[in-house]
Structures are given as structure tokens and as C-alpha cells.
Amino acid sequence: MLALAIPIAFALMSLALLLNLWRVVRGPDLPDRILALDTLYINSIALLVLFGIHLDTMIYFEVALLIAMMGFVGTVAVAKYLLRGDIIE
């Protein structure tokens, strides 16, 4: 059953990533692009977890955690830059 579910889940996640990429390219404003990048990294975390199940290894959880932390810091930094014109005042 997993042999069927994992490829379907891969296909759905890939479609989601393509839609996010389309929003990054399309814009139209800067917050839209930041939001799309934010969604892109969250979806890539889900894709990594799925890949870990597919390969039957637990190595990728640390990677997922690192991406979650760095992505959050990046999103907050860019949003702060848009809000104040500066990151650390």
C-alpha cells in the first residue's frame, strides 16, 4: 500500500512546489514573493520527510529541522526589512 501511496504523495508535493514557484515568479508584489518562498520551504520540508520514508532512513530529519529554522529566520528578516527599511536597528 505504501508502494502506491508514496509516488502519489510525491506527485502532489511536486505539483504544490511548482505552484509555489509560479507565485514566486509572478509576484506581483514583494510580500507575495516572500510568502511564496515561505511556502516553498515548508513544502520542501514535507518533501524531505516523504523522501526519508521512501529511502527508509532517519538522516533527513535533522535537515528538515535546519531548513525550518533557517527559513523562519529568513522570512522574518525580509519581512522586517520591508516593514522598517532595516533589519537590525
Add this chain to the structure above:
Amino acid sequence: METIIEALVALFLLIGAAFALVGSIGLAKLPDFFMRLHGPTKATTLGVGGMIVGSVLYFSTRGEGLSLHELLVTLFLFITAPVSAHMLAKAALHLRLRTVERTRGEGALPRGDAE
């Protein structure tokens, strides 16, 4: 027993992927920024949550004991998603992005096609 666990894992993986896809469709299709904010912050976070629950089930039944450190990722995402959404909404209000007619609140935001 093994089959039931496998079916549950497959179900959670599919639910997670479907929610993530719904969030991304919302991000791609909704008409202005404040509507677009809904899809990723709610549906996509829940999608990752479903995926992680499937992963916890899968690795906990491998015979190596309970595997809970995936839950850290979910916990972190559940804490940070509202914070980043709040920051982005404040930035969008500050930049006075265009909104469609149906978007309510604040009143003074300029109307227009923000597609």
C-alpha cells in the same frame, strides 16, 4: 497488524500531501495578498503536520522504539507559521498593497486588481 499500520501511514501521507497541495493552490489562485495569506499559513502547515504524523507512525513501528524527534519539526512550524504570517501581513499593510473589492477591514487600502 502490519497491514493496518501501513494503511494508516499511507492515509496520513496522502492527507498531508493533499492539504499541502490545497494550500499551494490557494496561494496560486486567490485574488489578493490578504486572501493568499490564508492558504499557506493554515493548510500547508496542517499538511506538513499530517506528513510528520505518518512519519512518526512509520518509524515507531520499525522495532527501534518510539521515534518522536520528527515532532520537533512540527512543533517549530506550528510556532513559527503564525509569527511569519503576522510579520508579512504587517509588511503588506505598511506597503498598502492593492486589494479586491471583497477584502474587508482597514478600509483605506487601495482597490484594484492585485492578481
